[in-house]
Amino acid sequence: MRKYSIIFIFIAFVCHFVTGQNKQLLYDFSEIPQSLLINPGTETDFQWYSGVPILSGISLQAGSSGISVNDLFANDGIDFNDKVRDRLINGMSPKDDLSGTYQIELINIGYRGAETDNFYSFGIYNEGDAIGYWFKDYAKLGFEGNADNLNNRFNLSHLKTRGEILNVFHFGVTKEIDNKLTFGVRGKLYSGIIDFTSTKNKGYFVTTEGQNNLLSNTLSADLELKSSGIITLDHVIDGDSSAGDMIKRGFFGGDLGLGVDLGFTYHLNEQTLITGSLLDLGFLYHSTDVLSxxxxxxxxxxxxxxxxxxxxNDPNTDFWQDLVDDVEGLVPFEENRKSYITFRPTKLYGSLRYNFGETVQSKGRLDCDCNLSGGKSNRTKYANGVGGQLYVINRPRGPQAALSAFYQRRFGNIMAVKTTYTIDKYSFSNVGLGLNLQAGPIxxxxxxxxxxxxxNIAASNYASFQLGINIISWGKN
Amino acid sequence: MKKLGVFLSLITLMLCVVSCMEDQDFDQYKDLSVVPVFESSILYLESTEDVINNVPPGPFYSQDFSFNAFSEAFFSDRVLDGVITYEIENTTSKPLSLTLEFLNDADEVLDSEPFTIDPAPSGTLQRDVVYGDTGKSLDIIRNTSRIRVVAVNEGDSTSTSNVSPPLVKFKSSGKFSLRIK
Incomplete structure (x- = not known):
């Protein structure tokens, strides 16, 4: 029982703290190599870079669109049961979610090809991503019961959750097509470690006045929970398997999938550009360690x-057992090991940016104070950039969007800062700040x-950070 | 690595300086009380007047059967109080009596609930039996694993009712509070 509690807590933790993260600060922050992972069509001027293994890209995000820690646990003298009933059970809607994501880069390397218009980048990162929508009617049934809810249908579709932990092996090419357009593509091989998904549930439970007897309870269910990797996790917790078995799943010993990222940067004129990217257009085929x-x-x-x-006429009838058998026959609870496919939470980024102010001398191959009329790569870097960004992620209850306004300032080639104001379902007052420091090659x-x-961090509905360290070379410059 | 240490320290320090948190009391969770109230039908018994008239006056039906809803650990460990509602309609021409007995695993009678029902047209009875602090012992409910039903014809076996169809219907439902947390 304890191990199942641990598994449940683990899944709950993943659900709570690890959604595809909106990396609006990192997006189009071309001084940072990791911006290529969000838009493979980002313009860079590096000769090569290497992320410090495990430290090159660490990001974590958690969001709750309905309630915060402070709403429940503030020391405000309000009865805790009232807070749970009013703010959680009745206050949240089935569209509210608890979600999160984390990402840890294991390896990230990039280099410019012999044909200098091409930049190649590859690596491995580990990612966890999960979302759980508020299972309102289940909670209401559990908290209140069915007694004072005659004729009230408890909607079983309120159970909607998915999550995964996987390693991603990727290789990308960024190519300057001409002086206006840079296009990038990144191929991805997914190696799934753990996955759970329960997103297409339907049905209801209702208590009504009975036809013969006083009450009638009706269950109409079409529920499914699919998982892979949970059995291995179970064995690791039991000590029957080593942690290595879980790690193996992340290195092609588990579920496999394919995906692709696409991105571009296009200059409308010398100072105005638009960018866009489509990430994780892919799927995983779950065929190992499946339990559904x-x-x-x-x-x-x-x-x-x-x-x-x-x-x-049939005095030996076991009425109770017959009733149990009838229900189990009509609504069977079954287990299966059938393979299944999940689609990755595809993300879409887009931005419009206007650069202005003094020019900044580039350290790299773009070291040229020229304008668009010049050849490839002859592009001026400006100290200031301002614009807007759009982010959309595909979620079980449909697309989820965020809109950001940003301002970026470069201080020579040593420091660059970017600040964003973002509105999304989690917050209307999300101000973010990103800082990039360049100390020699570091x-x-x-x-x-x-x-x-x-x-008041406890009252926050959203928190996110990213950090990393890289070694960058601009070649002979 | 020294630069890394300084960088991370500065970031940590900055967040520590700028971040605050109102006083939180996570011990409030201990005060959480989850006591849902569930209700469901328990037993329905129906008999036609023909069945009653087919045997001499006296018992016309007696049956023991297993009933594990109350003794399931999820229920018996959590039940706080409750009420069982009975409703009987008699549209037959004869007075009837019906007894419901709650039995444990050893077939010992834990409690008995007798009913006497008048013949049609006034043969309707409703009764609520409370269990818990203000009623009968909850142990009766917790330990019940079988139910015995005995139905007796207290009249004759020849008369027929003017009501169509002549039936006796015994209905029952339970409404119980459970301590989940």
């Missing part, structure tokens, strides 16, 4: 029924979101 459960069918129960004279960056919420 289904509950499908319809049943209406009015208690044990004894109808005479039928019951007299590049360090740190970014954090929703800074205003730090006045």
């Amino acid at each position: 459960y289904t509950l499908k069918g319809n049943a209406t129960v009015e208690g044990v029924e004894i109808i005479l004279p039928d019951a007299i 590049n360090m960056y740190f970014m954090a979101d929703n800074l205003l919420a730090y006045r």
Whole structure:
């Protein structure tokens, strides 16, 4: 029982703290190599770079669109049960979610090809991503029961969750097509470690006045929970398997999938550009260590029924067992090991940017104070950039969007800062700040979101940070 | 690595300086009380007048059967109080009596609930039996694993009712509070 509790807590943790993260601060921050992972069509001027293994890209994001820690646990003298009932059970809607994501780069290397218009980057990163929507009617049934909810249908579709942990092996090419357009593509090989998904549930539970007896309970269910990797995790927790077995799953010993990222940067004129990227357009085929459960069918129960004279003719009838068998036959709870496919949470970024102010001398191959009329790469870097960004991620209840306004300032080639104001379903007051420092070949960056919420972090509905260290070379320059 | 240490220290320091948190009391979780109330039908018994008239006056039906809803650990460990509602309609021409007995695993009678029902047209009875602090012992419910039903014809076996169809219907439902947390 304890191990299942641990598994449940683990899944709950993943659900709570690890959504595809909106990296609005990192997006189009071309001084940072990791911006290529968000838009493979980002313009860079590096000759080569290498991320410091495990430290080159660490990011974490957590969001709750409905309730914050402070809403429940503030020491405000309000009865805790009232807070749970009013703010959680009745206050949140089935569209509210708890979600999160993390990403840790294991390897990230990039280099310019012999044909200098091409930049290649490759690496491995580990990613966890999960979302759980508020299962309102399940919670209401559990908190209140069905007694004072006659004729009230408890909607079983409120159970909607998915999550995964996987390693991603990637190789990307960024190519300057001409002086206006840079296009990038990144191929991805996914190696799934753990996955769970329960997103297409339907049905209801309702108590009504009975046809024969006083009450009638009806269950109409079409529920399914699919998972892979949970059995291995279970064995690791039990000590029957080593942690290495989980790690193996991340290196092609588990589920496999394919994906692709696409991106571009296009200059409308010398100072105005648009960018866009489509990330994780791909799927995973879960065929190993699969364990899935289904509950499908319809049943209406009015208690044990004894109808005479039928019951007299069969005096050995076990009414209770017959009732249990009938329900189990009508709404069977079944387990299966069938393979399944999940699609990755595809993300879309887009931006419009206007550069202005003094020019900044580039350290790299773009070391040229020329304008668009020049040849490839002859592009001026400006100290200031301002614009807007769009982010959309595909989620089980449909696309989820965020809109950001940003301002970026470069201080020579040593430091660059970017600040964003973002609105999304989690917050209307999300101000973020990103800092990039370049000390010789060493590049360090740190970014954090929703800074205003730090006045009372417990009341925050959203928190996110990214940091990393890289070694960058601009070649002979 | 020294630069890295300084960088991370500065970031940590900055966040520590700028971040605050109102006083939180996570011990409030201990005060959480989750006591849902569930209700469901328990037993429905129906008999036609023909069945009653087919045997001499006296018992016309007696049956023991297993009933594990109450003794399931999820229920019996959590039940706080409850009420069982009975409703009987008699549209037959004869007075009837019906007894419901709650039995444990050893077939010992834990409690008995007798009913006497008048013949049609006034043969309707409703009764609520409370269990818990203000009623009968909850142990009756917790330990019930079988139910015995005995139905007796207290009249004759020849008369017929003017009501169509002549039936006796025994209905019951339970409404119980459970301590989940």
